[in-house]
Amino acid sequence: MENIIVRGGRQLNGTVKVEGAKNAVLPVIAASIIASEGKSTIHEVPALADVHTINQVLSSMNAEVAYQNNTVTVDATQPLLTEAPFEYVRKMRASVLVLGPLLARYGHAKVALPGGCAIGSRPIDLHLKGFEAMGADVHVGNGFVEVSTEGRLTGAKIYLDMPSVGATENIMMAAALANGKSIIENAAKEPEIVDLANFLNKMGANIVGAGTETIKIEGVEKLHGTEHTIIPDRIEAGTFMVAAAITGGNVLIENAEIEHIRALVSKMEEMGVRIIEEKNGVRVIGPKSLKATDLKTLPHPGFPTDMQSQMMALMLYASGTSVITETVFENRFMHVEEFRRMNAKLKIEGRSVIVEGPVNLQGAEVAATDLRAGAALILAGLVAEGYTRVTSLHHIDRGYVDITEKFAQLGADIERVTQPETSFVAAEPEIIIANQVEVQ
Numbered sequence: 001m002e003n004i005i006v007r008g009g010r011q012l013n014g015t016v017k018v019e020g021a022k023n024a025v026l027p028v029i030a031a032s033i034i035a036s037e038g039k040s041t042i043h044e045v046p047a048l049a050d051v052h053t054i055n056q057v058l059s060s061m062n063a064e065v066a067y068q069n070n071t072v073t074v075d076a077t078q079p080l081l082t083e084a085p086f087e088y089v090r091k092m093r094a095s096v097l098v099l100g101p102l103l104a105r106y107g108h109a110k111v112a113l114p115g116g117c118a119i120g121s122r123p124i125d126l127h128l129k130g131f132e133a134m135g136a137d138v139h140v141g142n143g144f145v146e147v148s149t150e151g152r153l154t155g156a157k158i159y160l161d162m163p164s165v166g167a168t169e170n171i172m173m174a175a176a177l178a179n180g181k182s183i184i185e186n187a188a189k190e191p192e193i194v195d196l197a198n199f200l201n202k203m204g205a206n207i208v209g210a211g212t213e214t215i216k217i218e219g220v221e222k223l224h225g226t227e228h229t230i231i232p233d234r235i236e237a238g239t240f241m242v243a244a245a246i247t248g249g250n251v252l253i254e255n256a257e258i259e260h261i262r263a264l265v266s267k268m269e270e271m272g273v274r275i276i277e278e279k280n281g282v283r284v285i286g287p288k289s290l291k292a293t294d295l296k297t298l299p300h301p302g303f304p305t306d307m308q309s310q311m312m313a314l315m316l317y318a319s320g321t322s323v324i325t326e327t328v329f330e331n332r333f334m335h336v337e338e339f340r341r342m343n344a345k346l347k348i349e350g351r352s353v354i355v356e357g358p359v360n361l362q363g364a365e366v367a368a369t370d371l372r373a374g375a376a377l378i379l380a381g382l383v384a385e386g387y388t389r390v391t392s393l394h395h396i397d398r399g400y401v402d403i404t405e406k407f408a409q410l411g412a413d414i415e416r417v418t419q420p421e422t423s424f425v426a427a428e429p430e431i432i433i434a435n436q437v438e439v440q
């Protein structure tokens with residue numbers, strides 16, 4: 001079993017470089033299969049488990065995909081299969097993002113239904129509502145969703161009941177090849193939507209308004225391959241910002257794009273953290289003591305749900321009562337139970353968690369319940385007394401490249417190890433070392 005072992009108490013200092021954004025690269029790679037002419041070359045692609053999964057999805061459909069030195073090339077000019085099997089969708093929900101491109105280009109797509117996950121039920125009804133509005137037939141049965149159309153889709157006006165990121169992306173991709181004009185109202189405004197629209201426009205699409213709540217797409221007859229560089233990962237950046245703050249350190253987060261993280265910057269400043277915009281990124285200087293605050297997750301430009309668990313770790317270390325309210329996902333508090341194993345004082349009340357700080361965090365064995373929860377547990381481990389063992393690393397590997405190495409470079413006492421499943425004693429490090437079989 002692979003674990004991450006962290007020993008608390010080190011201040012983090014130095015520079016860390018942020019990778020390309022997971023949530024931008026997945027839709028961009030999915031979109032590359034719309035091109036009926038020419039290859040796409042995508043730069044700053046992080047070596048994440050999710051990237052390997054989306055590449056496998058495309059390969060399984062006959063696209064030629066190569067990945068080397070953080071660059072992916074996709075040649076989808078040959079005829080593609082229009083089905084994505086459950087084995088991939090089960091691993092990664094973002095596999096549903098091939099629905100829009102396949103439907104647009106081939107008039108057919110069949111993808112396994114993603115089902116629920118640790119953070120909520122996460123239906124795709126809004127994606128399907130958009131396809132139906134453009135004239136597609138939607139059939140859901142036997143664990144699959146199948147969408148089809150005779151001829152081209154027809155441009156339509158689509159109002160999203162909520163600004164879903166995935167629905168906005170899928171509908172935008174489908175509408176790019178539709179006959180006529182589409183308008184997405186109450187669209188998601190995340191920076192990753194803008195990145196996808198920029199990629200599609202370079203492929204020959206005609207999309208305006210991405211990044212606002214109204215996106216207008218004039219359908220074109222075909223799209224071609226292009227070259228694109230993925231935007232920096234604002235959630236990875238935020239995770240390292242919290243690491244600097246919680247350890248009272250001083251870290252330059254290279255490549256971080258401050259415009260993408262305004263809500264986070266403002267909350268961290270409220271807590272007493274110094275944040276300085278520099279030429280190459282964002283510098284974060286942790287204070288001697290942190291102040292409690294409240295936060296509510298919201299669609300962009302509100303506070304991102306993908307930073308909620310990391311901020312919970314920070315609030316555990318702040319003086320006073322903080323309240324976190326999660327409005328994006330109905331069940332994204334699985335990490336609360338894990339934090340409690342580390343001596344955290346947390347109370348769940350409906351969609352809010354009341355955090356009493358500061359708490360003397362204690363090392364313990366804890367499980368990453370989702371990728372951000374896993375990162376948050378490492379953050380808590382950085383300041384906990386003794387050793388913390390984080391398990392279920394497959395979640396963390398979905399969204400973070402070399403997280404252990406990056407923390408270690410900043411001065412953290414952290415290792416990724418393969419250990420037998422023996423009992424874990426957080427206060428007795430020699431037992432851990434004795435059990436250590438292989439250092440990755």
Ligand SMILES: CC(=O)N[C@H]1[C@@H](OP(=O)(O)OP(=O)(O)OC[C@H]2O[C@@H](n3ccc(=O)[nH]c3=O)[C@H](O)[C@@H]2O)O[C@H](CO)[C@@H](O)[C@@H]1O
Nearest residue numbers: 023094122123124125126127163164165166167306328329
């Ligand atoms: C790969 C990727 O980019 N993942 C991100 C994307 O996920 P994803 O695109 O799945 O998130 P959405 O914005 O679609 O989901 C937001 C909310 O809308 C609901 N909903 C969504 C679609 C739908 O058809 N019906 C429906 O009810 C969801 O259950 C959820 O409660 O945005 C989330 C919200 O910022 C982030 O946490 C994820 O990291």
Ligand SMILES: C=C(OP(=O)(O)O)C(=O)O
Nearest residue numbers: 023093094306371372399
């Ligand atoms: C929830 C996340 O991703 P996904 O939508 O891929 O599960 C995330 O990145 O925090």
